[in-house]
Amino acid sequence: MGEIIINRPDLHPKFFWDFKFDEIEWEAYKMVVSRILERGGQQEIDEIIRFYGYEKVVTAIRDEIYFLPNYAIDKALKFFPELKKEEMYCYLNRKDKPYHWI
Incomplete structure (x- = not known):
């Protein structure tokens, strides 16, 4: 018998407690990347890079x-030093940014 190949990242179901883990569409990489940035550590970051590729993760x-919450933006900057906060869509769109009134 051949080995069964599962086409999904090797991530613990605890990161996706609000999903039916076996039914997650792993092609929905933005959800997976944001969830791991919010809740994962170095091991999980390494796994999404392995699964999706470095460039796809950084672009996402x-x-x-x-x-992304502010703490996850800070984590992203730590894990991916080439990112600049001012270039991140989620940073530019955050709700707590100051507004300048004219």
């Missing part, structure tokens, strides 16, 4: 993820 963080 910089250009595609609509919202």
Whole structure:
């Protein structure tokens, strides 16, 4: 018998407590990347990079993820030093940013 190949990242179901883990569509990488940035550590970051590829993860963080809490933005900057906060879509769109009145 051949080995069964599961096409999903090796992540613990605890990170996706609000989903039916076996039914997650892993192609929905933005959800996975944002969830791991919010709740994971180095091991989980390494795994999403392995699964999705470094460039896809960085592009998702910089250009595609609509919202991350401030602590997750800070984690992203620590894990991916080439990112700049001012270039991150989720940073530019955060709700707590100061507004300048004219």
